[in-house]
Amino acid sequence: MRDLTKGNMGNGMLGALHRISGIFIKELIQMRRDKITFAMMLVLPVMQLILFGFAINMDPKHLPTKLQLEENTRFTRTIVAAMQNSGYFDFITTDESDGDPLVTGKAAFIVTIPVGFSKALINNQQPQILIEADATDPAAASNAIGNASTIINQALAHDLQRLNSQSSLKPAVDVVVHRAYNPEAITQYNIVPGLLGVILTMTSVMITAIAMTREAERGTMENLLSLPAKPVEVMLGKIFPYSIVGVVQTFVVLLAAYFLFEVPFTGSVLLLAIGVTVFVLANLALGFTFSTIARTQMEALQLTFFFFLPSILLSGFMFPFRGMPQWAQYIGELLPLTHFLRIVRGVMLKAAQIPDLVNEVYAIGAFMLFMCVVAILRYRTTLD
């Protein structure tokens, strides 16, 4: 006999439609209830559009350039004006005591016009201009370098025309480019040290965020809270084991960088050690903060991803930092990865010492302290 409780549409197309619509409605309801996932689906595309569409620029301009003018003539003035007008070079002044501006990252280029330049130019002796470029990120400097010679020679052509009518086949000025730190423009030299920061960000944030939400999800949080442990104690106890993981990861990446990718390692080991420590702690504290917001491990993962995406795009890991518009650079400056990349690239490629990059360490340290305070304030010893 037919089971009447199943209605008349147990089989066939109509039955299938009914069952599908049942599942469809249930999924819609659940999707709406799960606020973080819902936000993710709506916000993430917008975030990606803005970041990829506006922030990322493969032709970086307005690169900070230090001028070393050893003479001041109308030719040098023409050159400076032309370089500035090209939009690629923004001239800055730096103090000798601040250290080498290429190492500290204050300048992307140092342009030197030597004594006797103008005289040699008039005598058609093809004088040289030296451009030293920070080539740790080959992509960041390449367009400016590629166009420098044309910009300078075209600007001078007008001045020189009036001097001598003889047209020359060779350019008036020989622009000598010195690609510092990465003369062969090897992409791995830039990517591999950067990957250290990316790997540490991903795993450190995720691991603590999950470690705490797991307690909530499995019901062990209530037990943990009923035991005598203060918030700071719980946080430190949770963070330290994972900082060991961070140290191990660092060793693995550095060994691979050195032996597999032959990335040079020229700077202060101590600076890198300090940088890694502060950076890992900052990310672990952030993960802990995420765990006070997320209720489930899934939500913790989503929050991690929310943070991870701008970190990769705006830190200078994938795209030249100086190629981004000002607002994007400001956001980038807030991210610990941005500062860590400067440290790790500085140490590995630019022979940076502690004084050169101590400000980057401070920036990460400030982020870490802020996150620790937020995490402790948000962490509840009650189930409220």
Next chain:
Amino acid sequence: MSDYAIDVSGLVKRFDNKVAVNGVDIKMPKGQVWGFLGPNGSGKTTTIRMICGLLQPSEGKGQCLGFDILKQSAQIKNLTGYMTQKFSFWGDLTIRENLEFVARLYQLKNIKQIVDNTLANLGLTHRQHQLAGALSGGWKQRLALAAVTMSNPKLLLLDEPTAGVDPQARRDFWDEIHKLSAQGLTVLVSTHYMDEAERCDQIVYLANGELITQGSVDEIIKQADIVAFQLKGHGIREQLQSIKQEEGVSSAAYFGAAVHVCGKNADELKDCLHKYQSDDISLTQVDVNLEDAFIQMMANAGFDQRQHG
């Protein structure tokens, strides 16, 4: 120091706009075993959590073991063992690792010794390296009780510790609780089982976040001020609905092959039940049990028990 292990008054807890606990007062002397009863959602768990500092009361004040429940939850946690409703130990740690973890957080000395003893008392020495998650329900409860008593707490708060545990394991569990109580421990235990409630010195009955009554089993039965009859025999079960409609009947329920009927007045009740009596069906007066008393009190307090399960 106060003689009360728990001394709270006017406890209120609101979640958003929902009132979970609405003005509960409890004065519990040290060294007793008290039962916490009430339907699901009556506020038992919320009250226990407020007492041990896991929830901040919205209103009210009080002390637990002489410490302010609003400000000194750290001290309270140090002296209190709280067993959660759901097994909340770490399933991916072994039995031994769970005990060691708890012992460390209570800063116990001689952790190895204490854990060894606890395992021996539990009879789990040979299984100490198994994952706690693999234990059966009864063993999980025993492990949890052992863990929360390891630090020699002054007060035990047990939230439905025997839910879903077989009768023998429940009996063992209660033997253990009375043993601990004899040593001076104060125990507040929430339960749905009437037989467990009868093992308590005092019973506190909550419904809809309010304290309906409290007292010893006898006192509560007396307070209810009802009588009970039993109609037993073939065919009586079909009569339940009509019995419920009778004037003078305040509650009626199946009781195996019989129907258990309660009412306020013995004569009145007897009169209206007479017509159900026959050759096959006997009518006898029986003792009022705790369940009858609670159902009566719920009705008195204006609650419809069908809403509360």
